[in-house]
Amino acid sequence: MSERAASITPTEEQDDEQLEDAEITDSASPETDDVSDAETTGPVTNGAESVVRALENAGVEYAFGVQGGAIMPVYDALYDSDITHVTMAHEQGAAHAADAFGIVSGDPGVCLATSGPGATNLVTGIADADMDSDPMIALTGQVPTEFVGNDAFQETDTTGVTTPITKDNTFAADPDRVGSDVSEAFALAREGRPGPTLVDLPKDVTKSDTDREPDDPRVPDTYEVQERADEELVDAAAERIENSSRPVMLLGGGVIKGEASEACREFATEHEIPVITTMPGLGAFPEDHELSLEMAGMHGTGYANMAITHCDTLIGIGTRFDDRLTGGIETFAPDAELIHVDIDPAEISKNIHADYPLVGDAETVVEQLAAAVDASPQAKKWRAQCQQWKSDYSMAYDAPEDEPVQPEFVVEALDEATSDRAIVTTGVGQHQMWACQYWTFTEPRTWVSSHGLGTMGYGLPAAIGARLAADDDQEVVCVDGDGSFLMTLQGLSVAVRENLDITVAVLNNEYIGMVRQWQDAFFEGRHAASDYGWMPEFDKLAEAFGAQGFRIDDYDDVAETIEEAIAYDGPSVIDVHIDPQANVYPMVPSGGDNGQFALTEEQL
Amino acid sequence: MKRGLEGPAPEERPTPAGRRNKQGIRIDPEVEAIHEPRRTVISALVEHEPGVLAEVSGLFSRRQFNIESLTVGPTADEDRARITLVVEEPDPGIEQVKKQLRKLVPVISVRELAPDAMRRELALVKVDAENPAQVNAVADMYDANTVDSSPETATFEITGARQKIEAAIETFSQFGIREISRTGTTALARGTDDTAAPVSATESAAEAANQPDQTYTADDD
Ligand SMILES: Cc1ncc(C[n+]2csc(CCOP(=O)(O)OP(=O)(O)O)c2C)c(N)n1
Numbered sequence: 001m002s003e004r005a006a007s008i009t010p011t012e013e014q015d016d017e018q019l020e021d022a023e024i025t026d027s028a029s030p031e032t033d034d035v036s037d038a039e040t041t042g043p044v045t046n047g048a049e050s051v052v053r054a055l056e057n058a059g060v061e062y063a064f065g066v067q068g069g070a071i072m073p074v075y076d077a078l079y080d081s082d083i084t085h086v087t088m089a090h091e092q093g094a095a096h097a098a099d100a101f102g103i104v105s106g107d108p109g110v111c112l113a114t115s116g117p118g119a120t121n122l123v124t125g126i127a128d129a130d131m132d133s134d135p136m137i138a139l140t141g142q143v144p145t146e147f148v149g150n151d152a153f154q155e156t157d158t159t160g161v162t163t164p165i166t167k168d169n170t171f172a173a174d175p176d177r178v179g180s181d182v183s184e185a186f187a188l189a190r191e192g193r194p195g196p197t198l199v200d201l202p203k204d205v206t207k208s209d210t211d212r213e214p215d216d217p218r219v220p221d222t223y224e225v226q227e228r229a230d231e232e233l234v235d236a237a238a239e240r241i242e243n244s245s246r247p248v249m250l251l252g253g254g255v256i257k258g259e260a261s262e263a264c265r266e267f268a269t270e271h272e273i274p275v276i277t278t279m280p281g282l283g284a285f286p287e288d289h290e291l292s293l294e295m296a297g298m299h300g301t302g303y304a305n306m307a308i309t310h311c312d313t314l315i316g317i318g319t320r321f322d323d324r325l326t327g328g329i330e331t332f333a334p335d336a337e338l339i340h341v342d343i344d345p346a347e348i349s350k351n352i353h354a355d356y357p358l359v360g361d362a363e364t365v366v367e368q369l370a371a372a373v374d375a376s377p378q379a380k381k382w383r384a385q386c387q388q389w390k391s392d393y394s395m396a397y398d399a400p401e402d403e404p405v406q407p408e409f410v411v412e413a414l415d416e417a418t419s420d421r422a423i424v425t426t427g428v429g430q431h432q433m434w435a436c437q438y439w440t441f442t443e444p445r446t447w448v449s450s451h452g453l454g455t456m457g458y459g460l461p462a463a464i465g466a467r468l469a470a471d472d473d474q475e476v477v478c479v480d481g482d483g484s485f486l487m488t489l490q491g492l493s494v495a496v497r498e499n500l501d502i503t504v505a506v507l508n509n510e511y512i513g514m515v516r517q518w519q520d521a522f523f524e525g526r527h528a529a530s531d532y533g534w535m536p537e538f539d540k541l542a543e544a545f546g547a548q549g550f551r552i553d554d555y556d557d558v559a560e561t562i563e564e565a566i567a568y569d570g571p572s573v574i575d576v577h578i579d580p581q582a583n584v585y586p587m588v589p590s591g592g593d594n595g596q597f598a599l600t601e602e603q604l
Numbered sequence: 605m606k607r608g609l610e611g612p613a614p615e616e617r618p619t620p621a622g623r624r625n626k627q628g629i630r631i632d633p634e635v636e637a638i639h640e641p642r643r644t645v646i647s648a649l650v651e652h653e654p655g656v657l658a659e660v661s662g663l664f665s666r667r668q669f670n671i672e673s674l675t676v677g678p679t680a681d682e683d684r685a686r687i688t689l690v691v692e693e694p695d696p697g698i699e700q701v702k703k704q705l706r707k708l709v710p711v712i713s714v715r716e717l718a719p720d721a722m723r724r725e726l727a728l729v730k731v732d733a734e735n736p737a738q739v740n741a742v743a744d745m746y747d748a749n750t751v752d753s754s755p756e757t758a759t760f761e762i763t764g765a766r767q768k769i770e771a772a773i774e775t776f777s778q779f780g781i782r783e784i785s786r787t788g789t790t791a792l793a794r795g796t797d798d799t800a801a802p803v804s805a806t807e808s809a810a811e812a813a814n815q816p817d818q819t820y821t822a823d824d825d
Contacts, residue, residue: 159655160658163655163658163659163662164662164663164666167709168709171654171655188709220709222651222709222710222711222712223709302609302611306617309619309620310618310620321628329624329625329626329628330623330624330625330626331623331624332624332628334620334621334622334623334624334630335620335621335622335630336630337630344707345703345706346700346703346704346706346707348703349627349628349696349699350700350703351628352624352628353624353627353628353629353630353696392611392612393609393610393611394609394610394611395609396609396610397609583608585608585609586608586609593619595614595617595619595620596614596617596619597614598608598614599608599609599610599611599613600608600609601608602608603608603613603614
């Protein structure tokens with residue numbers, strides 16, 4: 001086994017040292033050397049300044065990126081700007097940090113990269129933001145226009161590569177327009193259904209003289225968003241809600257992005273409708289509220305999955321009915337009429353047919369619904385049933401003192417040691433699911449994770465972005481897996497340099513545990529390449545980076561160590577050695593029936 | 605292995621009687637009607653700028669939509685181009701095609717054309733011409749114009765609805781067809797009906813969301 005593991009080399013981070021950029025020498029033009037502070041707040045003199053001006057006009061505070069030949073003029077313009085540039089150790093980290101910044105603040109996060117390898121290193125983070133509809137803008141350097149298409153040094157067809165994973169992208173061809181291109185990208189990233197936008201910036205365009213100030217951030221005329229749903233449909237949906245006896249609200253990530261949590265809370269409590277969230281919707285509704293059934297889906301709670309399967313009216317808001325939520329389509333909420341609220345018409349009836357399609361902004365439409373519903377549904381029996389399921393399928397776990405530390409216990413201890421507004425970021429795997437299940441989310445914009453793309457390595461760079469967007473009194477905790485942490489831990493150098501107060505808890509099982517769990521369940525326990533017995537000691541590694549390192553081996557250490565790590569003012573890493581055999585339950589196997597979730601491996 | 609959680613086992617739980625079909629539609633007599641694939645023409649007005657066609661065709665290949673033909677050309681307004689698509693899909697598939705197209709930022713408007721829309725295709729057919737008299741007789745039958753001839757071959761230009769072109773090709777095949785090149789369908793709505801004209805996106809979004817079930821039938825002129 002160890003032989004096999006050794007033969008598969010782990011993905012190393014890209015070699016960042018190949019910056020032998022032939023053009024480095026010619027990039028500092030004499031004009032830019034002469035520019036004094038006073039002049040830079042004056043009129044724009046070249047394309048790059050216009051790009052930076054567009055960011056300033058949009059209120060950008062932070063930008064995350066890595067330098068390079070083709071993007072150098074933009075960095076030169078940033079040098080004199082009030083925007084704080086956070087140099088990352090890898091562009092993937094820059095994209096995730098920008099993404100997380102956007103999730104926590106609601107304003108698009110900004111990332112920068114040079115052409116070619118810089119741009120391709122952003123790709124994972126852009127795709128991640130696209131899948132999760134997070135507002136983000138990526139600015140990529142490009143080889144000078146005259147070399148474009150010639151396979152020039154560090155050239156990649158960046159707009160070509162990113163077309164399927166951006167909301168929109170633009171090749172900036174004109175120095176007089178480049179600032180406006182950036183303004184427009186900014187506006188588009190946040191308007192309607194948010195998403196990542198990209199502007200590719202050829203070096204000659206950013207270097208060229210121009211005195212054109214960027215236009216105000218404005219979306220193109222061809223892009224219009226419907227804010228209010230059709231009144232007749234709202235009335236029909238309201239009537240359906242009044243007459244339902246088994247109603248459920250399903251809140252997705254769109255509720256948080258659309259700032260509709262408050263409106264949804266009011267609606268649910270006024271009409272006493274049980275509430276389920278999707279994974280991106282965590283925090284939209286307080287999980288400690290009686291009406292909350294928490295998260296549904298593959299690793300959702302048993303009670304949420306029972307309720308979603310048996311409801312007669314499903315009010316889905318800002319959710320795209322991803323397959324991890326629905327399980328098999330045939331058995332998803334099979335008796336329910338669906339009221340679907342979404343700002344993106346293409347989400348309506350994409351996976352699940354909507355009986356009441358309500359296109360519009362989540363907050364506006366929920367308010368429309370609230371005005372239209374006159375009488376609460378008669379659902380006393382249903383609520384009692386939901387409470388019964390809550391006790392039947394409670395999310396309890398055993399934590400005997402003489403066994404290795406159970407991960408659920410660690411997540412709960414972290415939750416307890418922090419405030420309600422603490423922000424949680426994660427990698428992808430079992431630890432992510434335990435964080436969903438055992439952290440009690442009560443506030444929107446406190447859950448930062450990679451949902452749609454499921455990107456291992458997301459947690460640490462996301463914590464960096466989240467830290468800079470968060471208020472000072474909000475703790476930022478990254479619940480990571482050993483495999484996930486290993487993918488982007490070079491970001492620790494950034495956290496140390498910027499002295500960012502974040503706590504990383506690595507739930508270390510020396511496996512890429514989620515894969516191991518599936519291998520045990522579906523591949524006869526053959527642990528092909530999932531055994532990570534060669535993990536470094538993360539506490540020592542953290543110290544090598546200049547961060548504070550901690551280690552937990554048994555229950556006695558948990559509370560105290562966590563307290564110390566949270567209290568530490570700067571980046572800290574806790575290497576938590578958990579039960580390597582711990583598995584995530586409940587579980588609905590891919591394409592399965594949500595109501596048939598397994599509680600043990602034998603039930604799969 | 606690891607113990608799991610407590611609670612009634614799957615077989616001890618109630619299960620609802622209902623079901624959905626593959627399109628996520630609840631199966632009950634009223635809506636059960638199986639959606640037969642239908643062919644339809646979709647017209648999109650787009651910004652005439654580089655990359656739009658790549659964006660559109662990328663969208664289709666990525667989503668595995670079944671495109672029968674896709675044509676593009678300039679319009680009276682030099683900043684706008686028209687893309688005409690012929691798709692064959694189950695109904696919900698066609699709705700998704702339209703909605704996804706509308707989502708692309710450079711797309712101005714999208715319309716599904718009524719069955720009576722004018723649809724035309726151009727085909728060039730190069731046949732063996734050992735028997736010119738017979739070949740020309742067939743060409744006359746289909747109003748085909750000769751665009752090239754040589755001692756061995758004759759090349760014809762045929763325009764018309766898809767069916768006419770298929771029929772012509774079928775008939776020409778008796779002489780031996782050397783090569784064919786077809787343009788795919790282009791189309792315009794009849795009379796004063798708009799094909800795909802600049803409209804407010806709000807209006808088209810509302811239309812897309814709220815009238816998912818149009819009753820056009822598959823039709824081929
Ligand atoms: C970049 C990337 N590569 C591979 C995967 C597939 N994958 C999903 S979960 C998982 C295991 C994650 O292991 P770890 O981070 O140690 O977390 P654990 O499951 O042990 O908590 C893997 C390999 C992925 N999601 N992302």
